[in-house]
Amino acid sequence: MVMMLASPAAADPPTIDDFSETFPDVNPCTGLIHTVTIDHTFFQHHHGDRFIEHGVSSVTTSSGFEGGGTSTFVETDGAFVFRLLDVLSDEAGSRIMARAIFIADPVTGAVRVDRFDLKCVHDAS
Structure with a gap:
């Protein structure tokens, strides 16, 4: 009965924004420099x-890692909050995790x- 009486929240469809970036970085599993390419799609409300x-x-990455993840950003009167989690793996089974939180x-x-962590969570070599 409650479900029948509740009206759906009025919300506009999200604005979609695509963004790509490429940069050199240190592979935390090998310590060597590799090129990282991140393609983002953001849904904004x-x-x-x-x-x-x-x-x-x-x-x-140029070193053979692939993967992805999610991020959230919330802006209110009380705080800006950003969170990110990406997990990548290579054919050998090594895994890299990048995570961040900013408030x-x-x-x-x-x-x-303000925390950012990039680490090799499993080195299969």
Whole structure:
């Protein structure tokens, strides 16, 4: 009965934004420099005073790693919050994980949390 009485939330369809970036980085499993290419697709919504963005990424490297992950960004009156998690693997079974969290006060710009971790979570070589 409650489901019949509840009205669906009114929301506009998301704005979709694609973005690609390529850069050199250190492969955490080998310590060698490789080229990383990330293709992002972002789905952006405005809900009243809040901005919400969900991202999906596809990642490849010149050293043979492939994978991807997701990200979220939420902006409210009280905080900017960004989270990211990507997992890549190669044919041998080695895995790389990149994760980040960033939280800031939108009024003062003070950073409350700023962590980024890129590590080899399994070295199959």
